[in-house]
Amino acid sequence: MARVKQIFTYPIKGLTPQTHDRAQLERDWGIPGDRAFALMFVDPGKPEPEMTVQWLSKGHFAMQNDWPGLAALNCRRDREILTVSIEGNPLLVASLEDERDRIGQFFTGYLAGLTPTPEARHPQKSPLKLVGNSNGKTRYPDRHPVHISILSQATLDALSEACGKSVDVRRFRPNLLVDGVEAWEEFNWVGKTWQLGEAKIEISARIGRCPNIEVDPETGDRDLGLLSLLKDRYGHCQTGVLAKVLTSGDLTVGDRLKAL
Numbered sequence: 001m002a003r004v005k006q007i008f009t010y011p012i013k014g015l016t017p018q019t020h021d022r023a024q025l026e027r028d029w030g031i032p033g034d035r036a037f038a039l040m041f042v043d044p045g046k047p048e049p050e051m052t053v054q055w056l057s058k059g060h061f062a063m064q065n066d067w068p069g070l071a072a073l074n075c076r077r078d079r080e081i082l083t084v085s086i087e088g089n090p091l092l093v094a095s096l097e098d099e100r101d102r103i104g105q106f107f108t109g110y111l112a113g114l115t116p117t118p119e120a121r122h123p124q125k126s127p128l129k130l131v132g133n134s135n136g137k138t139r140y141p142d143r144h145p146v147h148i149s150i151l152s153q154a155t156l157d158a159l160s161e162a163c164g165k166s167v168d169v170r171r172f173r174p175n176l177l178v179d180g181v182e183a184w185e186e187f188n189w190v191g192k193t194w195q196l197g198e199a200k201i202e203i204s205a206r207i208g209r210c211p212n213i214e215v216d217p218e219t220g221d222r223d224l225g226l227l228s229l230l231k232d233r234y235g236h237c238q239t240g241v242l243a244k245v246l247t248s249g250d251l252t253v254g255d256r257l258k259a260l
Contacts, residue, residue: 002257004197005153006169006177011077012130013038013140014063014069016135017170018077024253025199025245030139030148037096037132038140041122041142051100053131055144059121062111062128064220065212066120072220073110080134095157100130117211143242148175149207150186151240158183163229170217171226172209174240178257186241190226194218195258206238213239 008017013035023031039062042047054161064070076083077096084092095101108128116123132138139146151174160167171175178186189203213226230237 001181002152002178003178004176004253004255004257006181006252007251007253008173008175008177009034010173011035011037012075012082013058013061014065015039015073016075017173020253024249025148025196025201025249026136027245027248028145030141030146030245032136033134034082034148034175035140036134036136037130039104039128040131041124041126042129043124043126049129049131051131052133052138054138055140055146057144058140061140062107062122063212064215065210066116066122067111067114068117068212068215068222069220070110070113071215071217074183076104096134103130104128119211123145123247125199145244147204147242147244148201149240149242150174150176150178150203152181152183152186153179154181154183155186155239156260159226159229162233163224163226165224167224167226168217169225171213171215172239173212186236192260193246194243195256195260196243196249197251197255199251200246200249200260201243203241203243205242206236207240207242209237209239 007020007023009031010017011033024083026032040060042048072086074085080096082094082096083090092106112125141147151172156167156169187206190205193202214222214224216223227237
């Protein structure tokens with residue numbers, strides 16, 4: 001019997017997750033506030049983006065899979081205030097709406113000291129601008145159309161056993177972690193409709209993984225060869241599934257996921 005164990009959102013695309021006891025699922029949108037903001041590169045010779053640009057592919061933004069050192073930052077959103085710290089030491093406290101320039105300048109400077117991965121989609125160190133808003137009308141997920149992502153605890157446990165080390169769920173950046181099902185069972189849900197709390201969802205696809213799953217979410221070090229492990233042991237580089245929200249409704253930790 002599948003149940004929701006944890007709920008995550010990512011206020012700024014590519015940065016620290018936040019946990020919730022409950023969330024709202026919105027039809028054709030997902031969770032309002034999830035990836036509502038993003039750090040967009042402003043490349044030389046190109047016009048500066050508007051504050052609320054529409055969805056773009058992830059190569060336009062600074063993210064952990066390209067710049068793993070971003071994971072060393074603890075970025076916490078409390079209403080309209082963003083606090084950035086390392087090991088409990090605050091580096092930035094700023095308003096997401098009124099101090100965008102300060103936020104962009106901070107991350108531009110921080111990125112200047114990092115090294116991108118060999119696979120980085122945008123390895124150039126261009127200035128960064130915070131785009132998006134807090135009114136629930138912008139979302140910057142990795143794939144379009146928007147979605148939520150689901151991973152099972154049993155799959156996570158199987159990976160931990162396979163590599164001999166506890167694998168942190170934050171490496172996979174899901175919206176929902178569910179328990180009560182067998183490892184890899186979520187792959188069998190693709191194409192099916194489910195009741196999730198008060199909402200209905202349709203599982204649309206498996207999730208192909210990028211090098212971000214190899215990055216320690218505390219330190220930013222690329223320390224665990226999970227992509228190779230997935231390919232060598234399981235014959236693929238996929239974990240978890242994507243889902244479209246068909247009808248809106250509230251969701252609470254402990255709610256069941258029921259097939260329809």
